[in-house]
Structure formats: C-alpha cells, structure tokens
Amino acid sequence: MGAQGGTSVMRFEGVCLAFGEECVLDGITFEVSRGDTLVIQGAAASGKTLILKLALGLLRPTRGRIWLFGEDVSACGEQQWNDIRARIGMLFQEGGLFDSLTVEENVAYPLLNQKRTPLSEDEIRRRVQQSLDFVELGHTLDKFPSELSGGMRRRVGIARAIVTQPELLLYDSPTAGLDPITATTIMALIVKGRDASHATTVMVTHRHQDGELLDRYCWDAAAGRLVPAEPGSTRTRYMVLREGRIVFLGTPAEFDACQDPYVAKFSSR
Amino acid sequence: MLDLLKRPVYTFQEFVLLAIRSFRGLFRKPAYWGDTVIQMDLIGVGSLPVVGLTGFFSGAVMALQMARALQTYGATSQVGTIVAITMVREMGPVLTALMVAGRNSSGMASELGSMKVTEQIDAMRALGTDPVLKLVKPRLLATAIVLPLLTVLADFLGLVGGWVVACVMLQLTPGTQYWETAWRAIEYNDIAQGLLKPLCFAVVLSLVGCYYGMQTTGGTQGVGRSTTQAVVVASVWVVVLTFIIGRIFTKL
Numbered sequence: 001m002g003a004q005g006g007t008s009v010m011r012f013e014g015v016c017l018a019f020g021e022e023c024v025l026d027g028i029t030f031e032v033s034r035g036d037t038l039v040i041q042g043a044a045a046s047g048k049t050l051i052l053k054l055a056l057g058l059l060r061p062t063r064g065r066i067w068l069f070g071e072d073v074s075a076c077g078e079q080q081w082n083d084i085r086a087r088i089g090m091l092f093q094e095g096g097l098f099d100s101l102t103v104e105e106n107v108a109y110p111l112l113n114q115k116r117t118p119l120s121e122d123e124i125r126r127r128v129q130q131s132l133d134f135v136e137l138g139h140t141l142d143k144f145p146s147e148l149s150g151g152m153r154r155r156v157g158i159a160r161a162i163v164t165q166p167e168l169l170l171y172d173s174p175t176a177g178l179d180p181i182t183a184t185t186i187m188a189l190i191v192k193g194r195d196a197s198h199a200t201t202v203m204v205t206h207r208h209q210d211g212e213l214l215d216r217y218c219w220d221a222a223a224g225r226l227v228p229a230e231p232g233s234t235r236t237r238y239m240v241l242r243e244g245r246i247v248f249l250g251t252p253a254e255f256d257a258c259q260d261p262y263v264a265k266f267s268s269r
Numbered sequence: 270m271l272d273l274l275k276r277p278v279y280t281f282q283e284f285v286l287l288a289i290r291s292f293r294g295l296f297r298k299p300a301y302w303g304d305t306v307i308q309m310d311l312i313g314v315g316s317l318p319v320v321g322l323t324g325f326f327s328g329a330v331m332a333l334q335m336a337r338a339l340q341t342y343g344a345t346s347q348v349g350t351i352v353a354i355t356m357v358r359e360m361g362p363v364l365t366a367l368m369v370a371g372r373n374s375s376g377m378a379s380e381l382g383s384m385k386v387t388e389q390i391d392a393m394r395a396l397g398t399d400p401v402l403k404l405v406k407p408r409l410l411a412t413a414i415v416l417p418l419l420t421v422l423a424d425f426l427g428l429v430g431g432w433v434v435a436c437v438m439l440q441l442t443p444g445t446q447y448w449e450t451a452w453r454a455i456e457y458n459d460i461a462q463g464l465l466k467p468l469c470f471a472v473v474l475s476l477v478g479c480y481y482g483m484q485t486t487g488g489t490q491g492v493g494r495s496t497t498q499a500v501v502v503a504s505v506w507v508v509v510l511t512f513i514i515g516r517i518f519t520k521l
Contacts, residue, residue: 090395
C-alpha cells in the first residue's frame with residue numbers, strides 16, 4: 001500500500017467502473033480532506049451510489065486508484081477492507097437494517113463485529129444507548145425494524161453508522177422517500193453527527209435543500225439546535241455527476257454561479 | 270452460439286466460486302454455530318411432516334403398484350425386498366431432496382434475495398462480516414447434517430407405508446416375512462449409496478438456494494425470479510446427480 005498526503009481521507013484518481021461492456025463511472029477524480037463535507041448530486045443512475053460503494057470496497061474499480069486514510073486500497077483483499085471499513089460509517093438508502101435483529105442488536109452489530117478494540121457487554125450497551133439517544137430513539141431498543149416508520153428506520157441507520165465513532169461518514173440518499181418534516185429531522189441529525197464528532201462527511205442526495213443545510217448550518221450543542229454557520233466554515237463542496245462523469249466539482253459559491261444548465265437544475269436557483 | 274453459452278457458463282463459474290469460498294469458509298472463523306442450529310431447526314424439524322408423509326405414501330404406493338405384478342408371478346413375498354431397495358436407493362433420498370428443495374432452497378433464495386435487494390448484504394459487508402461465512406456456511410452445514418437424517422426417516426416410514434399396504438390392507442405377505450425380506454435385501458452398498466446421495470444433494474440444495482439469493486437484482490420481482498430459479502435448478506440437479514451416483518455405484 002502506498003501512502004498518500006497527510007490530511008486526505010478519501011481520494012479517487014481516474015476511477016472507472018464497468019459492468020460487462022457498460023461503463024457506469026468514468027474518470028472519477030476527487031479528493032476529500034479531513035473534516036470536509038462533500039455533497040454528491042446527479043440524476044438517477046448517474047453513478048452517485050456507486051462512488052460510495054467503491055469507497056466502502058463493496059465494488060472494485062475496473063481502472064484507476066482509490067486512497068482511503070492515506071493508503072492505496074485499490075488492491076486490498078477482503079480482510080484488509082474489513083479493517084478499513086471499521087473506520088467508516090455508512091447509512092444505506094433504505095437504512096440497510098437487519099430484519100431479523102432488534103434495534104439494539106442492529107446498532108450493536110458494528111461494535112460486536114468490527115473488533116478493533118474489544119468492548120465489554122456493559123460498554124457496548126452504553127454506547128448503543130448513547131447512539132440511539134443521539135437520534136432520539138432511545139426507547140426503541142427491543143423493537144424490530146419492521147415495527148418502525150421509514151424515518152425511524154433511517155434514524156436507527158444513522159445510530160448504527162455513528163456508534164463506532166468513525167472518521168468518515170457516508171450517507172446514501174438519507175432523505176429519499178421521506179416527507180419534508182422527517183427529511184429535515186434526518187438532515188439535522190446528519191449535521192449534528194458531523195459537528196459532534198468532526199467527522200468527514202460524504203452525502204449523496206437528490207434534494208438541493210439537503211446540501212444547503214449541510215453547508216449553511218452547524219450544530220450548536222449548548223442550544224441543542226441547528227444555527228447558521230459562518231460562510232465557508234463547514235468546508236462543504238458540491239459534486240455533480242452526469243452519466244458516470246463528474247460535470248461539476250467546487251465550492252457552494254461556484255455551484256450557485258455555475259451556468260451549466262444541467263448543474264443549475266441541482267442548485268437552489 | 271457463443272453468446273448463448275456465455276450466460277450459463279458464467280453462472281456455473283460464479284456458482285463454483287461460491288462453492289469454493291463456502292468450503293474454505295468451513296475451516297475459517299467465526300463459526301456461527303447459533304445460526305447453524307437455527308437453520309438445522311428450520312430445515313430439519315420444519316421439514317419433518319412433509320418428509321414423513323412423502324416417505325410413508327411413496328412406500329405405500331410402491332407396495333400398491335407392485336402388488337398386481339408380483340401376484341402375476343406368484344412372488345408376493347418379495348414385496349418387502351422391492352420396497353426396501355427402491356426406498357433406500359432412490360425414492361427416499363430423491364423425494365426427500367425434492368421436498369427440501371421446494372421448501373428450503375426456495376426459502377434460502379427468497380430470504381437472501383430480500384436481504385440483497387434491501388442492501389442488508391452490502392450492510393453486512395460494510396460492517397465487517399463476510400456474508401459467505403455468516404449466511405451460506407450455516408445453511409450448507411445445517412443441510413448437510415439434517416438431509417441424511419431426514420432421508421433415513423423417509424426410508425423407514427416408506428417401509429412402514431409398504432408394510433401397511435402389503436400386510437394390513439392387501440395381506441399379500443405376513444408382516445414378519447415382509448420385514449425379514451426387507452432387512453435381507455439391503456446391502457452395505459445400498460446404505461452407502463442412500464447416505465452419500467443426500468450428502469451430495471445437501472450441498473447442491475443449499476448452495477443453489479444461497480447462490481440465486483445472493484445474485485438477486487431487480488427488487489421484489491427479482492426475489493420471485495430467484496426463488497423460482499433456485500427450486501427449478503436444485504430439483505433438476507437432484508435428478509441428474511441421482512443418476513450419476515447411481516451409475517457409479519452400479520459399476521462398483
């Protein structure tokens with residue numbers, strides 16, 4: 001594994017992904033530094049989720065190289081990937097919760113399976129409770145995912161993603177299919193999760209409001225709510241994908257000023 | 270022509286790769302004994318009624334159909350021999366495997382398929398668990414342990430079914446003679462064949478179910494498709510394998 005720059009958390013260099021003859025991602029190059037927030041937007045089937053799956057090692061790039069936490073992971077085996085994945089939290093689009101496990105078991109799952117530092121049962125229970133309290137679902141320990149609403153499942157998914165206090169958080173369309181009020185609640189939790197642990201955040205979304213919230217707001221722990229952030233303090237950048245290629249990558253100001261009609265569809269103008 | 274062959278060859282290659290990973294997984298930790306016991310309960314205890322009934326009635330039907338033919342030759346005393354050999358060599362293992370294919374290969378394909386389309390398998394990998402160890406290995410082990418046991422039960426109940434028809438209903442032969450001829454008819458070769466078959470079937474049934482489940486794409490419709498494919502492919506392999514194994518044993 002070749003080492004890369006100090007603060008780089010995720011770096012893609014000329015990454016291509018093909019399924020058979022079909023090239024679904026082409027020439028993807030970008031870098032996310034520690035503490036940055038990256039919002040990935042694009043039309044359906046433009047390859048947004050695939051970038052997250054590549055970053056988790058669930059898919060292997062056909063060409064190009066990927067660095068995570070300064071290490072070249074392009075040729076890593078599954079065992080090495082498991083060590084890397086222990087440093088990443090992921091919220092899947094539908095939550096990805098295990099139907100056969102209770103909420104408590106779901107949230108405890110990464111602590112039991114990603115054994116970087118073995119924890120006692122009491123410590124696991126404490127962390128699970130803390131994580132579920134964080135998403136305001138501390139009372140649902142014994143419930144099964146099927147007994148929860150879509151928004152609650154998404155919140156349990158966030159609790160599971162943050163329970164290991166990962167350095168990198170990946171969110172795949174966290175607000176898809178949710179009503180606006182629940183979607184705002186979920187986004188507030190994502191901002192809270194980012195600011196509470198200063199984690200690097202990469203989020204795929206369809207809604208420009210989600211990106212705006214990550215860019216313009218931060219979590220005020222003392223007040224217990226979101227407050228407007230200093231411009232640029234959240235270090236948010238936007239990426240827009242079209243048919244597997246990056247058509248825009250830049251700051252929120254550049255995003256708003258972009259004249260490309262495709263990119264403009266995703267900005268707030 | 271080559272394009273037509275590409276898909277089945279690719280499917281077979283993927284299946285063999287899954288089989289290799291699963292067999293290697295048998296010697297790797299974690300063992301997931303809890304999951305294996307749950308699967309043994311699901312497959313073994315859950316299949317008891319259907320396997321029992323199938324075994325009993327297939328033995329009964331065998332005695333019923335053979336009665337007229339044996340009466341023609343005045344060989345009704347041999348009904349125990351015929352039921353014993355057919356049940357132990359062929360009908361017990363094959364019918365049990367077909368029942369388990371319909372009940373459990375489909376169940377595995379639909380369960381794993383649902384997990385695949387709801388991203389639970391991706392989540393499992395993302396959370397540091399190898400799905401082959403956690404999902405495939407317990408199902409493979411559980412089927413390999415319980416299918417031979419279910420087959421022995423089906424064989425015995427088949428003999429009981431034959432006895433009910435031959436001795437109680439039609440009174441072709443005395444009960445003691447039925448059991449005596451049945452007992453004498455079975456050789457070690459038959460028992461070896463009758464136990465090797467379910468072991469091979471178990472590997473195919475579990476791996477086919479898991480393979481189609483883990484290959485599922487296309488939402489709930491895809492789950493239905495995988496389930497159907499799993500049952501069809503598993504059932505066809507059962508009858509193909511029984512012929513191959515039967516052929517090998519007749520040469521011995």
